[in-house]
Each structure stands twice: as C-alpha cells, then as structure tokens.
Amino acid sequence: MKSREQEYREIFMAEALEYYDAMSRHISELEKAPTDEPALNELFRLMHNLKSNARAMGYNQIGEVAHHMETIFGLIRSKERIFTGSLVPVLFTGVDTLGNMIRAVGDEQETETVDGVEELLNNLDRLVKGEEPVLPDAAAVDDDANRKLELSDLVYIQIKKLDHLLNLVGELIIDRDRILTLSQEIGSPALQATAAHLFRISDELQYSVMDARLVNVGSLFNKFPRVVRDVATAEQKEVELTLVGQDIQIDRNILQIITDSLLHLVRNAIGHGIEQPTERLKAGKPAVGQLTMSAQTERDDVLIHVADDGRGINIASVRRKAVERGLVSKEVAASLDDAAVRAYLFEPGFSMAQQVTEISGRGVGLDVVKLAIDSLGGQLRVDSTLGQGTTFTLVLPTSIAVKGALLFELDERSYAIPLMHTDSVVSLWPEQLHIVGGTLLADLQEERVPVVSLRRLLHNGDGPLVPVQRADVVGRQDIIVVNYNNRKLGLIVDRFLRQQAIVIKPMSKPLDTIDLFGGVTLLGSGQVCLVLDVPALTRLFLAKRP
Amino acid sequence: MKNRILIVDDSFYMRTMLKNMLTDAGYEVVGEAANGQQALELALQTTPDLITLDVILPDNTGLDVLKGIRQEQPDVKVVMCSAVGQEVIVNEALESGATAYIVKPFSEEKVLEIVGGALQGTDSTEA
Numbered sequence: 001m002k003s004r005e006q007e008y009r010e011i012f013m014a015e016a017l018e019y020y021d022a023m024s025r026h027i028s029e030l031e032k033a034p035t036d037e038p039a040l041n042e043l044f045r046l047m048h049n050l051k052s053n054a055r056a057m058g059y060n061q062i063g064e065v066a067h068h069m070e071t072i073f074g075l076i077r078s079k080e081r082i083f084t085g086s087l088v089p090v091l092f093t094g095v096d097t098l099g100n101m102i103r104a105v106g107d108e109q110e111t112e113t114v115d116g117v118e119e120l121l122n123n124l125d126r127l128v129k130g131e132e133p134v135l136p137d138a139a140a141v142d143d144d145a146n147r148k149l150e151l152s153d154l155v156y157i158q159i160k161k162l163d164h165l166l167n168l169v170g171e172l173i174i175d176r177d178r179i180l181t182l183s184q185e186i187g188s189p190a191l192q193a194t195a196a197h198l199f200r201i202s203d204e205l206q207y208s209v210m211d212a213r214l215v216n217v218g219s220l221f222n223k224f225p226r227v228v229r230d231v232a233t234a235e236q237k238e239v240e241l242t243l244v245g246q247d248i249q250i251d252r253n254i255l256q257i258i259t260d261s262l263l264h265l266v267r268n269a270i271g272h273g274i275e276q277p278t279e280r281l282k283a284g285k286p287a288v289g290q291l292t293m294s295a296q297t298e299r300d301d302v303l304i305h306v307a308d309d310g311r312g313i314n315i316a317s318v319r320r321k322a323v324e325r326g327l328v329s330k331e332v333a334a335s336l337d338d339a340a341v342r343a344y345l346f347e348p349g350f351s352m353a354q355q356v357t358e359i360s361g362r363g364v365g366l367d368v369v370k371l372a373i374d375s376l377g378g379q380l381r382v383d384s385t386l387g388q389g390t391t392f393t394l395v396l397p398t399s400i401a402v403k404g405a406l407l408f409e410l411d412e413r414s415y416a417i418p419l420m421h422t423d424s425v426v427s428l429w430p431e432q433l434h435i436v437g438g439t440l441l442a443d444l445q446e447e448r449v450p451v452v453s454l455r456r457l458l459h460n461g462d463g464p465l466v467p468v469q470r471a472d473v474v475g476r477q478d479i480i481v482v483n484y485n486n487r488k489l490g491l492i493v494d495r496f497l498r499q500q501a502i503v504i505k506p507m508s509k510p511l512d513t514i515d516l517f518g519g520v521t522l523l524g525s526g527q528v529c530l531v532l533d534v535p536a537l538t539r540l541f542l543a544k545r546p
Numbered sequence: 547m548k549n550r551i552l553i554v555d556d557s558f559y560m561r562t563m564l565k566n567m568l569t570d571a572g573y574e575v576v577g578e579a580a581n582g583q584q585a586l587e588l589a590l591q592t593t594p595d596l597i598t599l600d601v602i603l604p605d606n607t608g609l610d611v612l613k614g615i616r617q618e619q620p621d622v623k624v625v626m627c628s629a630v631g632q633e634v635i636v637n638e639a640l641e642s643g644a645t646a647y648i649v650k651p652f653s654e655e656k657v658l659e660i661v662g663g664a665l666q667g668t669d670s671t672e673a
Contacts, residue, residue: 004566011559048602049557052629055651056563225591241591242576 012057016102019046023095034083044073061111062101068124069094090123090133159252162213169206170503174522176202210399217295218246220255224266224293231270238277238287239270244294250302251399254376258394261369265306265392273310273390283387302398307391313384315341339486342382346370346485374535377403377418403504406480407497410454414529416502416521421534423483425496430473438467438546442490444481451479451490452541460544467546484538504531548574549665552594554585555627556604564598567654582606586614596623596665601635609639616643623664
C-alpha cells in the first residue's frame with residue numbers, strides 16, 4: 001500500500017513533467033509569435049500551477065522560480081514587457097532549469113544541486129524590476145545546443161499490447177502450476193525451492209500486468225452527465241445525476257464492454273423509470289428525478305449501481321407479460337416471488353415500454369445488457385419498489401485474467417465453476433430432498449431450490465429430463481448451489497475438490513460453439529479442466545425440466 | 547447529511563489533495579472539474595453545497611465561472627482558491643459573491659476551517 005505522501009509525490013511529478021513539456025512547447029511558439037495570447041495565457045497558468053503545487057509539496061525553490069516566471073509572463077501579457085532581446089534567453093533558461101529541478105526531485109535529489117538557479121533567480125529579479133539581466137558568455141550558452149533530450153516518465157500504450165502480455169502471463173501461470181506439482185512429485189528440495197520462487201515471481205508479474213490495465217471507473221462515468229442531459233431533454237424530464245466512486249479501478253476492457261450496457265440502463269432509467277415532472281409532483285415526489293451511478297468494490301468484485309427514484313417495476317404487469325409471451329404458465333407465474341418475476345425482464349425481446357419513444361424502447365432489451373455482463377462472468381441484478389424506484393446492479397470482476405473457481409469431480413474428471421456464480425456448497429441426505437413433479441427440491445435457508453444431477457443434465461440428450469424417482473437418490477449428495485439471474489439451482493456432483501484461482505482460456509474453434517462450457521483451464525497436474533458456464537446450464541435446466 | 551462539495555482546479559495534484567482533505571473530514575466530494583466549462587456543468591448537475599474554485603483556469607478565469615454559477619445557483623457557497631499576489635482578483639471575487647477564499651499553498655487545518663466556516667455561514671476568510 002502506497003502512503004499518501006508517496007502518492008502525492010508521484011502525482012506531483014507526473015503533472016510537473018507534463019507542465020514542463022507544455023511550457024517548452026509554448027515558449028517556442030512565443031519565440032515565433034511574441035504576442036501570441038493563448039501561449040502567454042497557458043505559460044502563465046502552467047507556471048502558476050507549478051508554483052502552487054511545488055509549494056504545497058515543500059519544493060520551495062521550484063516554487064520560487066515558477067513564481068518569478070509567472071510574474072514576468074504576467075507582465076508580458078499585460079504588455080508591460082515585450083518577449084524580445086535579453087529577456088528571451090533568461091526565460092528559456094528558466095523553463096530548462098525548472099525541468100532540471102523537477103527531474104532532480106524525481107531522482108530524490110535536492111533542487112539545490114541544479115546548476116545556475118541562483119543566477120537565474122537574480123536575472124528574473126532584474127527583469128521584474130525592469131533592469132537588464134546579466135547573461136553568461138557565449139561559451140556557456142553553447143551548452144544549450146548540446147543538451148540531452150529528456151523523455152516523459154509516462155508511456156501511452158495500446159491496449160492490445162497489454163492484452164497480449166496478459167495472455168502470455170496466463171500461459172506462464174499454467175506452466176508454473178505444472179512445475180510446482182512436478183516438483184512435489186519429484187521431491188527434490190532444490191527444485192521445490194526454485195518452484196516456490198517461480199510461484200511468487202509469476203504471481204507478482206501477473207498482478208503487475210493486471211494493475212497496469214486498471215483505469216478509473218470515472219473515465220466512463222464522467223461521460224454520463226452529458227448523456228443524461230441529452231436524454232432528459234428528449235424525454236422532457238428533469239433529472240439530476242449523481243456520480244459516486246469514480247476512483248474505483250477496473251480493467252479497461254471490462255469498462256469498454258459495459259459501456260453500452262450502462263448507456264442502455266441510463267436511457268431506460270430516464271425513459272421508463274423517472275416520471276414526467278407533473279406526474280412526480282402528483283405522486284408527492286420532487287419534480288426533479290434523481291439518478292445515481294455509483295461504483296464500489298466488494299472483495300474482488302466491482303459493483304456498479306444505476307439507481308433511479310422513478311415509478312419502479314410493476315411486478316403484476318411483468319408477470320402478465322411473461323404469461324402472454326408464453327415464457328411461463330399462468331399457474332407457475334402466480335407462484336413466483338418478485339425476484340423471480342423480475343428475472344423475466346432479462347429475457348430476449350421483453351420490453352416493458354408502454355410507448356416507443358425516441359430514446360428507449362427501440363427494440364434493444366435488457367437481454368442484451370444481460371448477455372454483455374454474462375460474457376464477463378459477471379452478474380446483473382435488479383431491485384425495485386413500486387412507486388419508489390429501480391436499482392440495477394452490475395457485479396463485475398476487477399480483472400478478466402484470474403477468476404476464483406470451485407473445482408469438483410464428475411465421472412473422474414475435474415470441472416470448475418466460477419465462484420462468481422456459486423452460492424453455497426451443501427451435502428444432503430436423501431431424506432433432506434423432496435421430489436415434486438419429477439424434480440428434486442432442497443430446502444435451503446427457507447428457500448426451495450431445485451436440484452439436478454449434473455450427470456443427468458449433461459448426458460441427457462435432446463429430450464426433457466426423465467422424472468426423478470425416490471430410488472434414484474442414494475447416499476449423501478454433494479451439491480453446489482449456483483445462482484444466476486436471481487434463480488438458484490443445485491447441481492449434484494461426485495466430489496468437491498477445492499477452491500482455486502484459475503486462468504480461463506476461451507474454447508478454440510470449433511468447440512467455442514458449445515455454450516455449456518465457458519472455457520478451459522489447465523490444472524497443475526496437467527489435466528485439462530472444463531469451466532462450466534452457469535447461465536447456459538441454468539437455461540438448459542429450465543428448458544429440460546420435466 | 548454530509549455536506550456535498552464540488553472541487554474546481556485545473557491541477558490534478560491540487561484536486562487530489564483537496565479531495566483527500568475534505569473526504570477525510572467527512573465531506574462528500576460530488577465532483578471534480580478541471581476547467582470552467584466542466585465546472586459550470588457539474589455545478590448544475592451535482593448541486594453541491596459548496597464549491598472550491600481555483601482563480602486561474604484554462605478556458606476562462608475563475609471569476610467568470612463564479613459569475614456563471616451565481617446566476618444559476620445563488621445559494622451555493624463558493625470558496626475561491628488563489629495564490630499570494632492575487633489580492634485584486636480575490637477582492638473582485640468577494641464582491642461578485644464568493645463566500646470566502648483560501649490562499650495556496652494551504653494547510654489541511656486552514657482548508658477545513660474555511661470550508662467549515664463558509665458552510666455555517668460565518669465569514670471566516672484567511673485575512
């Protein structure tokens with residue numbers, strides 16, 4: 001963990017070097033056009049900021065030089081001095097000296113070690129007073145022509161290069177785990193020590209690469225004030241947007257993938273959620289609707305909320321629509337709880353728009369949002385209170401590289417399920433399981449959860465599942481309860497193995513069309529392990545349940 | 547209810563420092579603007595209780611921003627952040643409706659004292 005002092009110092013340095021680059025550019029512009037007002041304004045502002053920041057950091061000498069430079073650029077701006085004659089070399093020297101002092105700070109040296117600061121300050125003083133500066137002789141000026149070029153400490157890098165790096169690290173981790181397992185099998189202490197070292201280094205390498213890819217959520221959030229204003233205007237609504245947690249960090253590609261989803265949710269919130277001002281006043285609410293976008297971290301996940309204080313979701317009409325669309329029978333619909341009913345909002349083409357407006361209801365439904373979040377291994381949740389508002393929550397991994405997973409065994413093969421989708425792990429005896437309509441049910445924490453043998457589900461073929469008989473359930477059942485779209489499902493497996501961080505590689509062609517598996521991972525033993533895709537499994541179960 | 551503050555400064559360093567100071571003291575920083583245009587937009591969108599406003603900004607001066615904000619939001623408290631030697635601007639700002647001002651470089655105590663004072667309506671400036 002960085003100390004705040006260190007953080008401030010890093011920010012100061014990065015910004016000061018940026019300022020220095022900009023100053024060098026602007027002063028060269030000024031040499032070509034000595035009265036160029038934008039260049040003068042910028043030089044004045046940059047000197048001013050450098051002065052303030054340097055003084056706050058206690059770098060008083062930088063502050064002092066920048067202060068004098070600021071004064072002179074102020075005088076040039078107000079036409080009391082002209083950027084010409086002996087003033088020009090002094091100001092160029094000033095910018096160079098500032099650069100040297102900033103770099104000295106970066107190298108943890110005293111700014112006093114920089115040459116010529118005293119002479120410079122004296123000359124700047126003379127210029128402020130309107131006196132002639134004392135310039136060094138020509139031999140010394142020659143130094144300038146030989147000066148070294150300095151490069152910025154900041155590097156802009158294409159994301160695809162970081163993608164490549166991340167992929168390589170992923171492969172390295174897999175080999176590392178394999179070497180670690182081998183070293184234990186072989187039992188050589190020297191090899192084990194080296195493998196342990198390799199483990200630590202590659203771990204650190206992995207986190208460094210992941211860290212390099214992190215950006216602030218704010219870089220996306222800050223684009224929304226404009227969006228909200230435009231959408232609200234088009235919908236003739238009054239909306240106040242509050243942004244929270246802009247400094248939460250997340251992988252840049254994840255942010256890229258959720259961009260459209262957030263746009264969609266925000267448009268929905270304004271289009272369907274928040275009412276017209278007159279309607280709000282009638283309901284006893286302030287005319288201006290509140291929209292909040294917030295980000296927070298929770299363990300390894302990033303939670304993003306999009307919350308409005310609008311009319312909320314009418315459960316009765318969602319239930320009716322689900323029946324109309326033939327997604328569920330009337331009887332079953334009546335027995336579903338609110339969360340299960342709201343889950344139908346994420347079904348393809350399920351739009352609740354009463355009327356098609358310009359902004360919302362153009363056919364793209366929440367199912368598209370759901371798909372995008374699923375593709376990241378994330379979760380989309382919705383909470384709503386009728387008349388009070390709706391909150392969508394995106395649960396996202398911080399990084400796409402490593403995921404926590406639960407490993408289990410089925411028919412002597414290892415499989416993994418991402419922890420993001422696992423709710424709990426339980427072992428139940430046959431008497432703790434009920435059979436209703438050919439489906440197994442377990443009572444877990446006052447909730448009735450359907451349970452299915454994963455073997456039956458995977459090996460069933462195309463038709464519906466054969467109804468479960470009491471005689472099928474023998475002995476202790478190890479069950480992984482998974483959670484997707486507010487629906488829980490228990491999967492009976494042969495044996496729980498362990499929890500482990502895994503690197504998921506996507507399936508290569510032609511296997512990538514099998515959507516039951518989200519990818520593969522290699523275990524330390526060298527065994528290939530399939531990663532189950534919980535959304536696809538849940539859909540398969542719903543389609544095949546007897 | 548936490549008091550909500552908008553920070554306007556073109557230096558990321560200054561914004562970070564102010565944000566840390568204010569957040570540590572229990573205020574909610576609702577936004578950060580790096581120029582006048584952003585400042586005016588965020589002031590309208592976030593409706594803060596108080597705005598810390600840097601005197602020198604890239605696109606327009608802090609004074610113009612102050613006047614723009616005053617037209618739309620007469621009640622918001624505005625604390626100007628200036629440096630030594632800008633007394634003329636500070637005076638004009640106070641006449642144009644700034645609540646108080648802080649002189650850079652500032653200490654944490656000073657910032658909290660002036661912001662706290664401005665929010666309570668007591669006229670405490672760094673005189």
